Amino acid sequence: METNKKKSYKKPQLQEVKLVPEEAVLTNCKTTASRSNRTCTNASCATLSANANGS
Amino acid sequence: MPEDLKLKIADIVFSILPTDGIKGFSLNKNYTPFAADGEPDVVLETIRNGNPLLIKGGLSGEKTLFNTTLWNYEQADGRHIFNFSLSPKNNRPQRILALEPDYKKGKIILTKVRGLKNGILQSPFIYPIDQLLMISLLPLMQGLLVHSCGFKYKNKGYLFIGQSGAGKSTLSQIAGRNKGVHVLNDDRIAVRKKQGRFYVYGTPWHGTAEIVSSEKAPLAGFFFLKKDAKNSLRELSVPDIVSRLFKFSFLPFWDREGIASALKICEDIAVSIPCFEFSFTPDDRAFELIRKEVISYT
Numbered sequence: 001m002e003t004n005k006k007k008s009y010k011k012p013q014l015q016e017v018k019l020v021p022e023e024a025v026l027t028n029c030k031t032t033a034s035r036s037n038r039t040c041t042n043a044s045c046a047t048l049s050a051n052a053n054g055s
Numbered sequence: 056m057p058e059d060l061k062l063k064i065a066d067i068v069f070s071i072l073p074t075d076g077i078k079g080f081s082l083n084k085n086y087t088p089f090a091a092d093g094e095p096d097v098v099l100e101t102i103r104n105g106n107p108l109l110i111k112g113g114l115s116g117e118k119t120l121f122n123t124t125l126w127n128y129e130q131a132d133g134r135h136i137f138n139f140s141l142s143p144k145n146n147r148p149q150r151i152l153a154l155e156p157d158y159k160k161g162k163i164i165l166t167k168v169r170g171l172k173n174g175i176l177q178s179p180f181i182y183p184i185d186q187l188l189m190i191s192l193l194p195l196m197q198g199l200l201v202h203s204c205g206f207k208y209k210n211k212g213y214l215f216i217g218q219s220g221a222g223k224s225t226l227s228q229i230a231g232r233n234k235g236v237h238v239l240n241d242d243r244i245a246v247r248k249k250q251g252r253f254y255v256y257g258t259p260w261h262g263t264a265e266i267v268s269s270e271k272a273p274l275a276g277f278f279f280l281k282k283d284a285k286n287s288l289r290e291l292s293v294p295d296i297v298s299r300l301f302k303f304s305f306l307p308f309w310d311r312e313g314i315a316s317a318l319k320i321c322e323d324i325a326v327s328i329p330c331f332e333f334s335f336t337p338d339d340r341a342f343e344l345i346r347k348e349v350i351s352y353t
Binding site for chain 2: 027
């Protein structure tokens with residue numbers, strides 16, 4: 001019985017992974033503070049304010 | 056002498072020491088379940104009104120390697136320096152997290168003190184300081200922080216992965232309505248391999264459903280969320296699982312070794328834990344499908 005069947009060649013594929021930049025690098029927080037650009041006062045959370053700087 | 060604050064997240068004990076006029080800390084409610092005792096793995100000292108130049112003094116070759124709108128990362132003599140909330144006027148940060156090369160010892164420097172009342176500092180460990188430290192540490196400790204919700208059911212853990220708007224908080228609320236289901240978190244779950252087994256851990260960093268838990272469970276299955284008009288499960292190839300898991304993990308882009316470890320962990324999880332793409336409707340039928348088709352067999 002034929003057992004050494006060759007596996008058919010499959011060309012390697014490049015898979016592109018799209019990131020959501022602000023999520024990936026932790027610059028967005030789901031609190032009011034990050035949206036209003038102020039330090040968070042929400043009792044359940046705290047966030048440093050985001051000043052426009054850098055890229 | 057003021058006592059340190061100890062937090063245990065994903066079986067990592069953080070000790071935060073008050074110094075320099077800080078008498079103690081108050082915790083935001085999402086952190087309270089994580090207050091713990093134990094031998095610390097990471098020790099952080101808080102320094103008030105620290106002069107960043109003095110703190111960074113003696114650190115030659117400082118170089119900004121990663122820059123975002125909220126923080127940047129520098130390296131100096133092998134030490135990791137994260138600067139937060141840079142002033143547009145003088146580029147001076149509000150807080151600095153300075154860590155030794157192994158990330159296990161460091162300082163939180165408050166150049167502009169906010170939230171200090173009667174010597175009690177509110178939340179020394181705030182977004183994104185806490186999560187940046189965690190995502191730097193975890194890959195070096197066989198772990199990952201994953202953008203996901205997760206729950207514990209019959210002592211097993213299940214993870215549902217997706218970016219913002221994928222339905223993590225909705226699914227957490229649906230699952231949480233079922234008897235015996237304990238939701239670990241609706242936005243961030245830590246995964247770690249310990250003694251050859253993967254575990255999922257609740258974290259303090261919740262989403263819109265604001266669900267946190269300090270519990271853990273052995274990982275029995277994980278799913279990539281896809282909103283749909285009907286509920287179904289689709290098997291995925293290992294390369295597809297690895298690339299999706301890598302995408303939805305929070306990665307230390309500033310750390311070559313950390314990125315390599317994270318990729319290896321993604322592969323390890325992909326080959327050892329059942330995984331599916333989960334097309335789901337935002338109602339009880341979604342949980343029913345998982346319960347019937349997956350939980351019964353894992």
